[in-house]
Amino acid sequence: MGSSRLPILLSCCSLLLSFATLTLSAEDPYFECRYAEENKGNFTDKSTYQSNLNDIISQLSNLTDFNYGFHNLSAGGNPDKVFATALCAGDKTPNECRTCFNYTITKLIDRCPWGKEVVAWSQFCMVRYANRDIFAQLDSDPRTCAYNPTNASNPDVFNLALSNLLTNLSDEASTGGALRKYAADNTTDDPQQMIFAAVQCTPDLNQENCSLCLNFAMSELSKCCAGRLGCRVLRPSCVLRFETGSFFNLTAVVPLPSPPPSSTPSPPPPPPSTSATIGG
């Protein structure tokens, strides 16, 4: 992307700044981490919690299975048990996901150290851990939002096309089943502006909670993302992103086993070696 937008940017006085930011939001390594709000507290150096977290880090840096990009991990026993989940975008290869998880957990520990409950989002994956069972929980905090500072030339037209697309994607993702809740597609607004969008819930959420999460995320379209040509809404249970350039590859999406599993809890089919995924 970028090259087709150059004429527009050239007319802008802050060319270098705009271009740098635009490029950054689409291509460069991206990272955000946040501590859970309602004070979950900090752990201390050499505590059992830290050692259990180190166990999680080593599990996550060393995943052998793919599991459609989602992992449910835990380490240790109460009261210092650490629960973790990791989610990779639905169009990424097992290797890309592994690299992303390792990058994200490494950076999380560096940038948001000592938190008992932290969420981190990077270019195309999310890692979170907590001192409580977070599996199948719809969580709204901590959350953040990151936007491309360029505004749509006609925000109303852009947002209408975008909302239509996101509504469809939200339906598709939330009905995706217990293994993967991901959807991505493109549309064009009236003056032929391409819009690419992707949404994803952690697949442990049921359909209703996924749909709720994505509805919350879409409410940012009139807030943090208002009128922007690109934006990421980052929540602990779902993520939403749109851009005017393509950032996903649907050809790479690994097909789910058929018939698709229902969204009611059921054991995943036996992929090779699930031992690293099912924590306990």
Ligand SMILES: *[C@@H]1O[C@H](CO)[C@@H](O)[C@H](O)[C@H]1NC(C)=O
């Ligand atoms: C936890 O540690 C972080 C990073 O050192 C610090 O910013 C935060 O204030 C601490 N929170 C508490 C409750 O001590």
Ligand SMILES: *[C@@H]1O[C@H](CO)[C@@H](O)[C@H](O)[C@H]1NC(C)=O
């Ligand atoms: C990573 O997994 C390999 C087997 O795939 C194992 O031999 C090694 O001990 C593991 N390393 C860690 C740090 O868990």
Ligand SMILES: *[C@@H]1O[C@H](CO)[C@@H](O)[C@H](O)[C@H]1NC(C)=O
């Ligand atoms: C994980 O990231 C660390 C730090 O960047 C790096 O040293 C290590 O080699 C990576 N491990 C894997 C398995 O990619």
Ligand SMILES: *[C@@H]1O[C@H](CO)[C@@H](O)[C@H](O)[C@H]1NC(C)=O
């Ligand atoms: C939906 O999320 C709420 C809040 O985390 C949770 O209590 C509830 O069990 C979830 N529903 C299902 C069916 O998983």
Ligand SMILES: *[C@@H]1O[C@H](CO)[C@@H](O)[C@H](O)[C@H]1NC(C)=O
């Ligand atoms: C984009 O629009 C917002 C209001 O929606 C405004 O605050 C901001 O200054 C605009 N940014 C640019 C670069 O024009």
Ligand SMILES: *[C@@H]1O[C@H](CO)[C@@H](O)[C@H](O)[C@H]1NC(C)=O
């Ligand atoms: C949304 O789905 C409806 C029904 O399948 C379809 O007619 C419409 O074109 C879709 N809109 C977008 C923007 O994808």
Ligand SMILES: *[C@@H]1O[C@H](CO)[C@@H](O)[C@H](O)[C@H]1NC(C)=O
């Ligand atoms: C837009 O999506 C359609 C499928 O919905 C795909 O066939 C087409 O190649 C996509 N266009 C671009 C530019 O990626």
Ligand SMILES: *[C@@H]1O[C@H](CO)[C@@H](O)[C@H](O)[C@H]1NC(C)=O
């Ligand atoms: C999309 O994914 C397919 C399948 O992995 C790959 O062959 C193709 O090169 C990818 N396309 C792009 C533009 O990365």
Ligand SMILES: *[C@@H]1O[C@H](CO)[C@@H](O)[C@H](O)[C@H]1NC(C)=O
């Ligand atoms: C996910 O991990 C939690 C904590 O170990 C465990 O209670 C739960 O059964 C796991 N769920 C699945 C489906 O593996």
